[in-house]
Amino acid sequence: MQSLRGTKDILPEEITSWQDIYYKVQQLFNKYNYNEIRTPIFEYTDLFFRSIGSDTDIINREMYSFKDKGERNITLRPEGTASIARAYITNKMHKHCKVNRLWYLGPMFRYERPQKGRQRQFHQLGIECIGSSSPLADTEIIRIADKILQTFYLDHYSIEINSLGNLEERAMYREKLKEYLNPYEKDLDEDSKKRLVNNPLRILDSKNLQVKEILSSAPRLTTFLKSKSMNHFYKVCEHLAYLNIPYVINEKLVRGLDYYNYTAFEIKTDQLGAQETICGGGRYDKLIEQLGGPATPSVGWAIGIERLLMLVKDKPYCSSKQLNIYIIAQGAESQKQAWNIIKIIEECNINFHLDLTEYSLTKKLGQANLLNAQVCFIIAEEEIKNNYITAKWLKNSSQQRIEFPYLKAYINAHKYLLNKKVAQ
Incomplete structure (x- = not known):
């Protein structure tokens, strides 16, 4: 069996990078008081026709749409903003808070020709600031996008902005x-x-x-563009300049979705070949109203995770998973004692790996090295007889005997070493 063209398995050796991205952006969004939201992967097809626009590439040739068993027209979401707008209306979020700052990370689906950095199932990280018409909101979301790229030590990128005016203009x-x-x-x-x-x-x-x-x-x-549109744009530019965030005005930048008005922007890089856009977004003041909700000015952006991962590969933050303790139990009695060791390690909040192989001790130690373990806890016949555990530190090959009653104290005393980054 093969995976579908345009899809990709995210394997255990890759998932650490995904988890690191989630953890880093979650910390940043917490600082800015943005709250995570998760919407369904599929929606009524009409949602995307009404929001994205019937004459866009997404609607005309890229959506994965089907009829379910109830003969309802369903579409796998091709982007995140429409679903967020629908969730805002469905859950009457405007009644709880004047301005809703939201973020999301999840899979999207578009039928495009697969190529480097572009899959048919891809993932987007996005934010939406819903409920404010202030140029400060536009500036804040651009600043956050810039902060995220800096968090991942990226510097070869440029911010391009434009004003699309209002729908009439x-x-x-x-x-x-x-x-x-x-x-x-x-x-x-x-x-x-x-x-x-x-x-x-x-x-x-x-x-x-x-x-x-x-x-x-x-x-x-x-x-x-009339004065209102231009004034909004000039204020965004003023705030970016005050923050020393470099930008370029690109009058040909339009974005591919019909719901945008006023500010539109993209962050581009020369490090990805044809797929130069890392982040894109803008203001969409009429979308929620068009979908049946109250008049609600909003602004947001999305970053392609696959493209971000291509850029952060080999950057210092992105290393293989740290394994602290590797447990080797040789023999039936030792295997029972391993559960008591695991209970103590759990209490100390340290990660571990219980060896399940039938290999020799030498091969088990080799497996521990392959997994970048810091220390091996070894229990065999001798250890059971004398009620101790052998701790073998793999980096310097030092070895100690720890009497079982003192194991918890030993682990706590060595937490600094256990949490220290393994040299790659």
Whole structure:
């Protein structure tokens, strides 16, 4: 049996990195008073049609949709924001708190051509600040994204921002852009030709060199933005500058989802080849209202975990799992005594591995070395007879006998050494 194309097993030797990411971001979000939320992996298909937009690539060709046994149209979530907005409405979260700061981490699903850093089942870390129209909220979420990348010792990235204006301003610009591009239709690549009909703004982020040349003289979105939109954008830029967070204004940055307005931003790197975007997000003030909830201004972003892992590989925070104690019990009586040792180790809150092999003692010690264990607790016939345990420290090969009644005191006295990072 093979796994489905575009999916990947996350093996035990890889999962430590995933757990490290979860732990690090959880600590950071706790500081900023963002609370974790978990939504279902599948939703009614209509949720995504109404939120993402019927003319987007996700809706037209990337969603995993099906009918369940009740003949309901169901879709595996392709992104997180729509589900968060639905959960906000369903659970009447606006009644409990004026501003809800939320974060999530979980799998998403899109039918795309699998390539490095892009799977059909992929994972996103995201935050949503729901209930504030202040430019401070936009600045806060960008700052948090920047802090997360710094937490993982990343530095080869740039922050690009733009203002998309409100829905009316963007609609006016869309018509002007379409009017400008129509005479060049035959010179556009196939993707851009399709977008020209229903979603011309998406042509702005085309990677095709000929299309980029055509766009160089295209009308600019900023000329259609009124004072309210521009003031919001300038304030975000002012706050970023005050925080010494470098950014670049990219007037062709549009994002691929219809619900965005005002601020849009992406964090890009040159370390991932074609998959250059690590993080993307922006403001979506009308989405919750469009889905039947109260008028609720909101802003958020998402980071692709697979891409983040590609960047943090070999960084200092990301090392193999630490194993403290490896227990070797030779013989039936020793195996019974092992349970008493385990109880003591559990009380000391130290991790351990009970050897289950039928190997010789030499081979068991070899297994302990392979698992980067700090110390082996060995119990065999001699140890049972004299009521002691042999502690063999693998790094320096030192060895001690510990009488069983003093084992807990011994472990507590050596906690510093046990928790010290193993040299890789």
